Amino acid sequence: MATQTFDETKAEIFTDRILNVLNDSALALMISIGHRTKLFDTLAELRPATSQEIADAAGLNERYVREWLGAMVTGKLIDYNPVNQTYFLPPEHSAFLTRSAGGNNMAPITQFISVLGAVEDKIVDCFSKGGGVPYSEYKRFHEVMAEESGQTVVAALEDYILPLIPGLVEDLEKGINVLDVGCGSGRAMNKLAQRFPNSRFWGYDFSAEAIAIATAEAQQQNLTNVRFEIKDAATFDESDRYHLITTFDAIHDQARPDLVLRNIQKALRPDGVYLMQDIHAATEVNDNLEHPIAPFLYTISCMHCMTVSLAEGGMGLGTVWGQQKALQMLADAGFTLVEIKQLEHDLQNDYYIVRKD
Template sequence: MLAFDQEKAEQFSEQLLSLLNHAALALMISIGHRSKLFDTMSTMEASNSEAIAKSAGLNERYVREWLNAMVTGGIIDYEAEQKLYHLPPEHAAFLTRASSPNNIAVMAQFIPILGNVEDQILDAFMHGGGVPYEAYHRFHSVMAEESSQTIYMALLDKIIPMVGGLQEQLIQGIKVLDIGCGYGRALNLMAKNFPNSQFYGFDLCEETIMNANSLAAQEGLNNIHFLRRDLAKWHEQNQYDCITSFDVIHDQAHPKEVLRAVYQALKPQGVFLMQDIKTSSHVENNSNHPIAPLIYTISCLHCMTVSLSQNGAGLGAAWGEELAEEMLKEAGFTQIEKRYLEHDIINTYYIVRK
């Protein structure tokens, strides 16, 4: 039996206390984002809590307590003598909407969302099964907000040009499908900029399709179509010049079947652009990944369990590049290229052809 290492125990105790503080701060960062307190403070000089609350249109007592959490967490500066609070520009660069796509505060919203399903997840730990999509209040809207940073803002200038010849084809006019389209912001952007092409978006959730159609109608687009589809039961042959999936495949109940359906639906010279979480399939290779604990947590509390709720594979967000390539080959694809974008530390972009 190994001897008890007291120093190691004390270090771990300190690590746990730090972890609890950071977990609490994540909740407060989410509130700071949703209330626009970070946005408000980024435009103000050092101010007292009354002035900050007034400028933000919020209750002063709550704002003051939030500010004190931010001060003790090292996020906001404080001048004790005059009781003034200030958001340093170096911190605002990662906490405000103006700083997008570098606004990390967006991702903090996942923590309270996932916390809301803890009881259901615990039940699944004990009895199996999973938690369905419908249990996740605000998840789709936060995903859309996060995707707007990684996908939407880079789509025209970085992502589409990454696929050789795609931009020219879109200008001329092709048929494009986005599977798991969510609110359809990426597809709407493409439809708006490439009017000669036809765009289709499939999603399982009725709420997301309703929102996608509403947004398309607001834009006055007539070259885009959003439809509710269960991808596990979707079968088309040689229909699309380009199929895209943004952070979708790992959530699927039956990912192998979906990838096979993508292969069949793609025209012989078509391209499949698959964006998914950048990890290894082997946990030991993810030890130095900057957000590995967050990825595994989101996977356990959302991605994996929504798949299992449909009696699915439970692939999880950290399925990894090795398994992704293996499954793409099993689906029939022979040309698989992996690409990465500097602004996006979370995802791998797979450019895939038959």
């Protein structure tokens, strides 16, 4: 058997890669904390300031703020003046780390790292025993998901997503029936219900916690044209009722996505449209080698989307089910016309415009 030579250069490159992984994963936790404590928002409003001044402005403990600032400075997210011992968040960085950045704020998505880390022990058990980890084990997941989708999907609904379907805005203004399957905390339907008072909106989700949040928000806004229900998407049985059915980042983590898609097909009116937003990826791993966030997506899948499906005895489709698998399952569900669209500013999602015929 031929012996393989050990490439010292390749080994050195790899060790550097691992060091970068360690530093960047640590920074992800620190960015999450900076977002949750509103430290980035505070810094964006300050001139170069000391750790005590920053802590006072944020209403936080100085010793913790100072250690957090150490991670931010050495991670090159925040500038530091050693003479004056002051810290400053450059505007080029605050444009992607603060709430005022709107949809450009990349800090909220880092919260998923800590949320997923909290179930690592249970995921390790699944590697040995199989099965999955149920939704109930994920603390703050709905909260984080609602915030992240609020910045991406919900914020883009009116200006970018709805216009993907010609004539849809006009139909919504006139009045149509709309269902969101896997509605989560209901932000999308509540926003549309407020914007289009002549249309009627429903949201289904099997999470009682999510439905309670959605309903409370609707009541707070005095919305009378939207209703949220606890319902398993794999078992709801309606026919030819809705002009528009939507799913936002919801199909791939269903226990039985095949049944969900069939139920959607049945509930859609013959002239209706199904709008499926899901992750932009290919089905085969080799086709995702150049995907800019592929490792993140496979990690989310392994530690959440795939495992919550398996916990229900489901298919475990996973986050990265990809366009090819999606098209196959849509066809199997009885949909014959599918068009895939993307938004220029959105590298993470595909938008499937689906019709019966």
